[in-house]
Amino acid sequence: MAEGAASREAPAPLDVAEGEDDPRAGADAASGDAAPEASGGRMRDRRSGVALPGNAGVPADSEAGLLEAARATPRRSSIIKDPSNQKCGGRKKTVSFSSMPSEKKISSAHDCISFMQAGCELKKVRPNSRIYNRFFTLDTDLQALRWEPSKKDLEKAKLDISAIKEIRLGKNTETFRNNGLADQICEDCAFSILHGENYESLDLVANSADVANIWVSGLRYLVSRSKQPLDFMEGNQNTPRFMWLKTVFEAADVDGNGIMLEDTSVELIKQLNPTLKESKIRLKFKEIQKSKEKLTTRVTEEEFCEAFCELCTRPEVYFLLVQISKNKEYLDANDLMLFLEVEQGVTHVTEDMCLDIIRRYELSEDGRQKGFLAIDGFTQYLLSPECDIFDPEQKKVAQDMTQPLSHYYINASHNTYLIEDQFRGPADINGYVRALKMGCRSIELDVSDGPDNEPILCNRNNMAMLLSFRSVLEVINKFAFVASEYPLILCLGNHCSLPQQRVMVQQMKKVFGNKLYTEAPLSSESYLPSPEKLKHMIIVKGKKLPSESDLLEGEVTDEDEEAEMSRRVSGDYNGEQKHIWLCRELSDLVSICKSVQYRDFELSMKTQNYWEICSFSETLASRIANEYPEDFVNYNKKFLSRVYPSAMRIDSSNLNPQDFWNCGCQIVAMNFQTPGPMMDLHTGWFLQNGGCGYVLRPSIMRDEVSYFSANTKGIVPGVSPLLLHIKIISGQNFPKPKGACAKGDVIDPYVCVEIHGIPADCSEQRTKTVQQNSDNPIFDETFEFQVNLPELTMVRFVILDDDYIGDEFIGQYTIPFECLQPGYRHVPLRSFVGDIMEHVTLFVHIAITNRSGGGKAQKRSLSVRMGKKVREYTMLRNIGLKTIDDIFKIAVHPLREAIDMRENMQMIQESRVLIEMADTVQEKIVQCQKAGMEFHEELHNLGAKEGLKGRKLNKAIESFAWNITVLKGQGDLLKNAKNEAVENIKQIQLACLSCGLSKGPGSAAEAKGKRSLEAIEEKESSEENGKL
Helix, strand or coil: CHHHHHCCCCCCCCCCCCCCCCHHHHHHHHCCCCCCCCCCCEEEECCCCEEEECCCCCCHHHHHHHHHHHHHCCCCCCCCCCHHHEECCCCCCCEECCCCCCCCCCCCHHHHHHHHHHCEEEEEEECCCEEEEEEEEECCCCCEEEEECCCCCCCCCEEEHHHEEEEEECCCCHHHHHCCCHHHCCHHHEEEEEECCCCEEEEEECCCHHHHHHHHHHHHHHHHCCCCHHHHCCCCCCCHHHHHHHHHHHHHCCCCCCEEEHHHHHHHHHHHCCCCCHHHHHHHHHHHHHHCCCCCCEEEHHHHHHHHHHHHCCHHHHHHHHHHCCCCCEEEHHHHHHHHHHHCCCCCCCHHHHHHHHHHHCCCHHHHHHCEEEHHHHHHHHHCHHHECECHHHHCCCCCCCCCHHHEEEEEECCCCECCCCCCCCECCHHHHHHHHCCCCEEEEEEECCHHHCCEEEECCEEEEEEEHHHHHHHHHHHCCCCCCCCEEEEEEEECCHHHHHHHHHHHHHHHHHHECCCCCCCCCCCCCCCCCCCCCEEEEECCCCCCCCCCEEEEECCCHHHHHHHHHHCCCCCCCCEEEEEHHHHHHEEEEEEECCCCHHHHHHHCCCCEEEEEEHHHHHHHHHHCHHHHHHHHCCCEEEEECCCCCCCCCCCCHHHHHCCCCCEEEECCCCCCHHHHHHHHHCCCHHHCCEEECCHHHCCCCCCCCCCCCCCCCCCCCEEEEEEEEEEECCCCCCCCCCCCCCCCEEEEEEEECCCCCCEEEECCEECCCCCCCEEEEEEEEEECCHHHCEEEEEEEEEEEECEEEEEEEEEEHHHECCEEEEEEEECCCCCEEEEEEEEEEEEEEECCCCCCHHHHCCCCCCCCCCCCCCCCCCCCCHHHHHHHHHCHHHHHHHHHHHHCCCCHHHHHHHHHHHHHHHHHHHHHHHHHHCCCCCHHHHHHHCCCCCHHHHHHHHHHHHHHHHHHHHHHHHHHHHHHHHHHHHHHHHHHHHHCCCCCCHHHHHHHHHHHHHHHHHHHHHHHHHHC
């Protein structure tokens, strides 16, 4: 047909021919890369704040030098340290033209058809690596699609709508797969029209994802209604949305004249959509009336409906609705059920559940009664808390709270009594209120002698504001367990004389009563008590006198961080340790958090008691993390460690907590009074697990025999990497940056997606810039990140202004990877100080898969497109001890089998093989692990016998831990893969039974299917009984 004739078109030469552009240029445009700014202009790099001159007259080496300098200077809002992980697609300012090509917004299928009739340029893709520019239009009678220029007869350069079989979005035909330039074509801009009896393809690329969506939505609508296209051109008069708006207008039109005052219409639209600005609504009415050459302040019903549809329709939501409703302009219960299951990852969805959603969110009474959800109700639903990006399961305590205290990250505050900088800021009791309300579980009290024998808290650099110790205790007692019921640690900085120390003890006992935890630790135990056991307890961290001594008072070393800061700033610091006197009564309040000084890991592992805690300055902790990352992790498996900001941070700026969480440090103290990227990470991290202030560390950082390095830059042993697919779709109601006072209200927003975690996972990508659009900028860009240790990963969305004056920051949101919900989600953006901004959101699509494209059904989501990944095998290490190496060699083949079965489980047959073989392979792996662990206690002696000592012995112990970690991790992954395969097979069989899909007669097939399901359930039941 038309496509067959099209193959005879002569391709243009590489220089532009009449009617055709350079095919290579077409590919570049299709990929979404915008042209550089005019040669006389300036390009600003928003990552570095460096103004780069345009290309004109700049030597290549000079520009390269400027770019290198820009890379060396991190953008203020960026936390990523390694420039190689900042996948930005170039350093220059880029502009996205993905907003609508016409002034009018697309708000209905009618708008799509009108756009297609007006026509636009599309790029036609051929298998011979050629791309042609063509102008495509839809006939006014809606019967055919035409393109020009063409060497064919005008009647042949067309495609009949009646011949169209299917419209595919994306690069999903042989033509795209075989075209040499396909890699340069943006997936979201490509679409194909399959036509004729042989399903030939017409493959096209639009200039933006929005234009592609218009053509796909319009063509699908025409194909599904090809029998009655002329009825469609009557407009939107009979759509559910129009009927609802008509009802709304008539209810407000008290006179019944069919017109109302503009003021009344503006107020009515604001009631229906509170996010709209009054000025924007009035401007829209003026545009509509001007187009009709009217000069009046009264609005007709038709004008009201037109204004509402143009102002309140988000094109990206409309295209989504049309796609999932099979080209209707509303969703019924079945459409919504499929959307929730396939895209949103919701399990056990029922028709009643969907009807309930429709009843709660559909705005029209008619829609609620008939059970359909139109565009406005669907938009409201997507903006509701039910479609929030944060997993609701993580809004309550969802982790095991019975592990030792050292196995958790603990929400901690530094200099809690300050609300300004630590050098001159006054003490303020509100610092404690704020920290405790934010779920903080470790707070600091620096107590000094006060007048009238009354201990006080103050900033010793600013004595203007003094807080009585008793008043602070009363506030702590009031708010201690408001946000969390789990234990609160008081880090006591004692600078008091012995008499006032005794006053402190009396006041703490009187205010806290039996909440004070003073039980002596048991020497028979090896680990600290759990947060569950310590619920509603207040634990005092501080110095302690030797228990074997009967002295009523004695000297202990002073860990005065504030004094250290003062001495460093004044130049008096000589590194000598000071001593203070401590009374027995205060010493006895300290039980399981006794402060001791760190010497080295070898000494600590031999002599430190599990109830003793070391505090590390930021500088010392950073050095240890770089030089001994594995030792730091192993130390933190048993002991608590606290890291506090450098004494040189006199402005109360914050350290990067991720650097120390990677080492397993539990208590990383933050300056809560200082907002910014570091505090964003801290606040976002502790949103999980119900915001209780305790987050369970990854098992690889808790298991007694396991290997993990904080500086790992590759795959973590025993952990399967995941792929995170993030599509940044659009933004809503972005405010201008707070500090951009000299700037108007217009902004040029772009989005940065930052991944924070172990070094191998740290990465950053950004969208293109959308010019002069703060209300609903469309980005439509997809990013993919490999995550090697999901349990320790966070995602940070940052929205910035690319044309800023003074301040570029618009908003941000930080979320732990484990809390991400898949599907179409709205991200509630926070201000610079961390407050949620009303109605300011980012619309995204999230999907999480494994490297082969599989994964948990509730996380995978349908819309993700997978690329090919090379299979990687985690190798076992040679220890150097023949007896043990021979045991681990037995595991090599089962490990490869396990990885192959997991990676191949995308097909039904392979899933069945996995279900049948998983237990056998897992048993082999477990047996090797058990056999290896039998040598764990004797590892040092065996090494000595073989002549291993010093560095070689440490390397052998490290390799042993690596192998045990790999075996345990791969065994667990195989077990989880089997459970997932069983669930997938059950879902497939249930779907086939419900749809009547079977090879044989209905009753026989159904009986066979039921027997298969019963067999799976019986096997699961027997396995569970075996475990019991």
